[in-house]
Amino acid sequence: xxxxxxxxxxxxxxxxxxxxxxxxxxxxxxxxxxxxxxxxxxxxxxxxxxxxxxxxxxxxxxxxxxxxxxxxxxxxxxxxxxxxxxxxxxxxxxxxxxxxxxxxxxxxxxxxxxxxxxxxxxxxxxxxxxxxxxxxxxxxxxxxxxxxxxxxxxxxxxxxxxxxxxxxxxxxxxxxxxxxxxxxxxxxxxxxxxxxxxxxxxxxxxxxxxxxxxxxxxxxxxxxxxxxxxxx
Amino acid sequence: xxxxxxxxxxxxxxxxxxxxxxxxxxxxxxxxxxxxxxxxxxxxxxxxxxxxxxxxxxxxxxxxxxxxxxxxxxxxxxxxxxxxxxxxxxxxxxxxxxxxxxxxxxxxxxxxxxxxxxxxxxxxxxxxxxxxxxxxxxxxxxxxxxxxxxxxxxxxxxxxxxxxxxxxxxxxxxxxxxxxxxxxxxxxxxxxxxxxxxxxxxxxxxxxxxxxxxxxxxxxxxxxxxxxxxxxxxxxxxxxxxxxxxxxxxxxxxxxxxxxxxxxxxxxxxxxxxxx
Numbered sequence: 001x002x003x004x005x006x007x008x009x010x011x012x013x014x015x016x017x018x019x020x021x022x023x024x025x026x027x028x029x030x031x032x033x034x035x036x037x038x039x040x041x042x043x044x045x046x047x048x049x050x051x052x053x054x055x056x057x058x059x060x061x062x063x064x065x066x067x068x069x070x071x072x073x074x075x076x077x078x079x080x081x082x083x084x085x086x087x088x089x090x091x092x093x094x095x096x097x098x099x100x101x102x103x104x105x106x107x108x109x110x111x112x113x114x115x116x117x118x119x120x121x122x123x124x125x126x127x128x129x130x131x132x133x134x135x136x137x138x139x140x141x142x143x144x145x146x147x148x149x150x151x152x153x154x155x156x157x158x159x160x161x162x163x164x165x166x167x168x169x170x171x172x173x174x175x176x177x178x179x180x181x182x183x184x185x186x187x188x189x190x191x192x193x194x195x196x197x198x199x200x201x202x203x204x205x206x207x208x209x210x211x212x213x214x215x216x217x218x219x220x221x222x223x224x225x226x227x228x229x230x231x232x
Numbered sequence: 233x234x235x236x237x238x239x240x241x242x243x244x245x246x247x248x249x250x251x252x253x254x255x256x257x258x259x260x261x262x263x264x265x266x267x268x269x270x271x272x273x274x275x276x277x278x279x280x281x282x283x284x285x286x287x288x289x290x291x292x293x294x295x296x297x298x299x300x301x302x303x304x305x306x307x308x309x310x311x312x313x314x315x316x317x318x319x320x321x322x323x324x325x326x327x328x329x330x331x332x333x334x335x336x337x338x339x340x341x342x343x344x345x346x347x348x349x350x351x352x353x354x355x356x357x358x359x360x361x362x363x364x365x366x367x368x369x370x371x372x373x374x375x376x377x378x379x380x381x382x383x384x385x386x387x388x389x390x391x392x393x394x395x396x397x398x399x400x401x402x403x404x405x406x407x408x409x410x411x412x413x414x415x416x417x418x419x420x421x422x423x424x425x426x427x428x429x430x431x432x433x434x435x436x437x438x439x440x441x442x443x444x445x446x447x448x449x450x451x452x453x454x455x456x457x458x459x460x461x462x463x464x465x466x467x468x469x470x471x472x473x474x475x476x477x478x479x480x481x482x483x484x485x486x487x488x489x490x491x492x493x494x495x496x497x498x499x500x501x502x503x504x505x506x507x508x
Contacts, residue, residue, distance in 0.1 A: 087308030097309055179294035197412025198272050199437030
């Protein structure tokens, strides 16, 4: 238990008297994770809604695929990203390996199915309840989607936050494409992995507590800003 | 409403991201694929600011096992390598990837294990005999199993003892991880393991582990910096990399390496220090 005790003390010390290096790491963590979650939300929300509203051949298969990808292993996505972005890979010319942009890219891929699956489930329910009404009123499916998203906005926010939860906690993919470079691509999670490997367990745990606090703060903020209204 | 919020958030996120990349874009940098020990031990953190201050070149360190570090350079994803496996390095150079290999530092490997020392290797200076005792006792042993420089040496030592770890019992734990993960596992299981002295001295979670065997010439550990061949690596920043490689070998670089201490102990010897 003394390990946990000293971790809490350390964590408080880090939060109160944190240094520039820690703030840099926190800034990069938030930047990469929020960036990736936003991209996933921007793509996944319309995609999930379209999957719920449109009827086309192979739709069920796509839904199953999206749900199966909820369990996408980060290390595999990281490896695929590495092979694509490596100088000898097809996208090597972009020079993105070991940059925050590469980290955002792999995390977007990881968060996308989460957002799409939750939005799909939400909009599917809303479509069943309100879709016919809108159609009777003469609206096309394309016009109905924004209406349903507006009604289900609290759930859409949950979907985006679930995407953020995946990205802020992720280490397997970003450590491969980011390289955990001090001052350039080191995030909270890769720093925790590094401190663990250096046997600095209390500090690793303390960084973990800081990360959890940040996540709490961010989620609280998001809910406060967006309000907590539910659809009727 | 929702739409606006999305746009606003994404704009903020992109602004944050671009500011992060911009802050690094104005300074020239190289990517150094290095072995974990020089990074985890704090050596690079100690010497890099000195180099960057003098040259204006930042060094982005990707710390990997030697095997993986060399592979990263083979793919063209590094500008310079700093590793410690003479055999793998020779192969890398023979393949035409590397040109100039330069030893910049050395220290040694040690066998650490539980204080109780069930294999009775304490005080011995014969590492091969020590490996035999561990084998015969069946005391737990943790292996990196990750094709790193340390892993390669361990495999060579088993071979020198005429033993094949593939035929070892369950006491031989191949964890497939870095030096830190290996030491954490050994500490948790009261197991023996082979480690470089630098990582060991800076490692914080030793629990019951102590150094039991050291001082065999076969445990010498040399660190080499290897520059890449332009023919296979036209994209690498070879001039900047050469500046850093030269600095490491220069009196200032060598002094900085020899200067790094932890709890009054030297972790790395500069190349010019006489070897035992």
